[in-house]
Amino acid sequence: MNIETKDADRNDAPTASNFIRNIIDDDNRSGKWGSRVETRFPPEPNGYLHIGHAKSICLNFGIAQSYGGVCHLRFDDTNPEKESFEYVESIVDAVKWLGFEWTKENEEHLYFASDYYxxxxxxxxxxxxxxxxxxxxxxxxxxxxxxxxxxxxxxxxxxxxxxxxxxxxxxxxxxxxxxxxxxxxxxxxxxxxxxxxxxxxxxxxxxxxxxxxxxxxxxxxxxxxDYTHCISDALENITHSLCTLEFEDHRPLYDWILDELASAGIFTRPLPQQIEFSRLNLTYAITSKRKLLQLVTEGHVDGWDDPRMPTIVGVRRRGFTPEGIKLFCERIGITKVDSWIDMSVFEGALRDDLDDKAPRTAAVLDPLKLIIDNYPEGQSDECSAPVHPHHPERGNRTFPLTRELWIERDDFTETPPKGYFRLFPGNKVRLRYGYVIECTGAEKDEHGNVIAVHCNYFPDSRSGTEGANNYKVKGNIHWLSVAHAKPAEVRVYDRLFREPQPDAGGRDFLEALNPDSKRVMNAYLEPGAENAEPEQRFQFERHGYFVADRYDSKPGKPVFNRIVGLRDTWGKPA
The missing domain is CATH 3.90.800.10 (Glutamyl-tRNA Synthetase; Domain 3)
Structure with a gap:
């Protein structure tokens, strides 16, 4: 087993060939199915789909779509103790959200194994x-x-x-x-x-x-x-039955049952062909339904749609996009060799998808007050920044600069380490899109905690003016006006597990839980972002990509989830 850490090259690359496509191409050349391609995605409705299922969904529906065929959505519901309509509905929603459908020429190909009893x-x-x-x-x-x-x-x-x-x-x-x-x-x-x-x-x-x-x-x-699955395929005239490698040893039984029924005159040949591919093994994640259920029932997460869960409802609530998931599935490819895909590949595909889409805005997650002592009381300067730095056609956004600002708490220290270029007494930095300032000191409470930072600004240093070139500073910090910033709840999510393979060697996977996988912060947003609609995504400059929570966020009362940071910093020193 290897851990792959590199992304594939391009988002817009043509569909890559793989051994499954080669088999289908050979079948089409031979006329085996009359160029017909019908696949199926057959989940059991006994739980919520996870990211491993997303790979199978993208493969089965994507293959059929690219060959002008159809993929059936079939529920393998032969285990009455564990199945329910709740899971059926969640699976239908997940497949639709990923952008796939099972209708062709006005015929809906939605099936249940229980219809064949x-x-x-x-x-x-x-x-x-x-x-x-x-x-x-x-x-x-x-x-x-x-x-x-x-x-x-x-x-x-x-x-x-x-x-x-x-x-x-x-x-x-x-x-x-x-x-x-x-x-x-x-x-x-x-x-x-x-x-x-x-x-x-x-x-x-x-x-x-x-x-x-x-x-x-x-x-x-x-x-x-094993008895139901192959017969269901044959009843539905499936051509290529794509499944993961753990069913490879089951293929002789699949073929035996269909051969016997064909010999008895029930089915005609050619019979559906089972083809196996490697399942998705993603680091820092668990995809066992039993273990996912344990996480939910024991309260280690906040439900099946907790943004830390690898379920499709979870990654959707986290803010992942269908396009990002499809890009990820394209990059990891289709093989017959099991391997571990590093979480950074998953996150990297999402960054690449969101970078071009997400408008920019500012947010201060851990606020500390900055007072510009020589800035006139009651004065306000209108600053502007691009909605998207690579798309000038999207225009600019404006926001006010005033005497009192919010900055990030870690943008100030009294005793700077080597290489620290942000605020400390006597140092100059630029307020992004604004002025150069020089730190003069800080206020503390009775416990010695810094509660406000003081500075002076240089009126001739404003960004975009000729005077700005007279100031050479290494630090550049973001900020928000205290009088105009909008409060918001921000949930900073990280990987649910600290270990790449939480249950390796049969160990208790709960011991690998990351205690810092969720932090809730009372933050401030740039004016305008507070009116985000649920599932609207932004890049919070410097912090990463965030989404307005699909359930808890309301325009005027925003709740944002961090989707992913701007770069992979997992396990790296701060």
Whole structure:
């Protein structure tokens, strides 16, 4: 495994080729599918999608789109205990937010595996009648024990040779609810000596007395994923079934089931082709649904949409853009080799997307008062700055300079370290877009804390005038007028974990939580920014990119989340 840290070259580069596109191109040249390309994105509605799913979404929908095909959105809802409409709705919203749709020629390709329950059951009976499936009455522990090992073949069940009639009778009684959970299962009859464990008579149906969010209590037998998935693909005429590498060992079973049903006259060839690609492993993040649920239920985060979470609802609330996520997915590419992608690549793609889009504004996050002693009381100078430095057509923004200003607390120190060019007694700096000032001292409270900094300004030093050239200073600080600045809550988010691989080696991932992953600050904004609409993004000059929170921010009462800093400073000394 390697950790990749470099971004790809260009945002506007043509679509890169990869092994999946090569397979599709070969199929199109041979006429295998008549140039038809249909893919599918099949999440289980048992949780919120995360950034790893975003890679699969971009791949499946993007591939189909680029070949003039269609990608189906299908919910693999065969596990009634954990699924709900809440998760269905969240998944639909996530895919739409990323900019994809599943409609072609006015036909909506939205499906549920639960819609196929009758067909799946019918096909299971067909496999029984063809001698390819049997009801096993061993306990779950016996089935596990008899599967064998990597060096030893499995032991056939003592129920493996039941007659077709007995198997059909037991399976129908399972469906009728006559047996308890775990009393019987239906298994495919394949090869107990296969080196691939997935082919050692896998379970394809089990008994579950659970209320299903769509079918209610109609069923008490539910098909397993490996059985359901390939049949769903075939029923929907999927051409290329793209999935992550952990399903590579499942492909022989996928092919076996479809081959058997094709031989029985159910499906025609060619059959859907499963193709595997590497999943997204992102540093400083957890993508296990179980562990994400633990973070939520134990209160380590503020919900599934906490901006520190790698869920799509989380990164959306953080302020990430669909375009930034797509750019990230393009840069990491599609391979068959698992690797770790560094978080800086993800953040870098977002910076590259936002840099051209985000208007600039000023904000003081940790305010300290600066008093210009020789600036006339009641006077105000109108200063201006570009809305975007690379797009003069967007115009300028204006803001007043007055006698009392807010500056960042770390822009002043009484004892400057080497290389410190900001405010300290006797030093000169430029107020950005304003005047040059010279620090004369500071006020302190009874505890010795600095509560105000004093300075004098040079009236002939204003930016944009000829006199400005007479002053050579190394420091340049941003500021806001105390009388005009607008208060705001600003949430400064950082990586949720301190370690690149929080659960490496089986350790408790909670021990790697970053205690400084969220800081809430009472800040001040440049006039105008307080009226931001929810999800409106800005670059706060010097601080990074910020977004008005999609839920908590209201025009006039802003709440901003830091999306990402201007550059990657993680783990670097201040």
């Amino acid at each position: 009758d067909k799946l059951y019918e096909f299971a009976e067909l496999l029984i009648t063809r001698g390819k499936a049997y009801v096993d009455s061993q306990t779950a522990e016996e089935i596990r024990a008899n599967r064998g090992s990597a060096t030893e073949a499995g032991t056939p069940s003592r129920y493996r040779e039941r007659s077709v009639d007995e198997n059909l009778d037991l399976f129908r009684r399972m469906k009728a609810g006559e047996f308890k959970e775990g009393e019987h299962v239906l298994r495919a009859k394949i090869d107990m000596a296969s080196p691939n464990f997935n082919m050692r008579d896998p379970v394809i149906y089990r008994i579950r007395f659970a209320h299903h969010y769509r079918t209610g209590d109609t069923w008490c037998v539910y098909p397993m994923y």
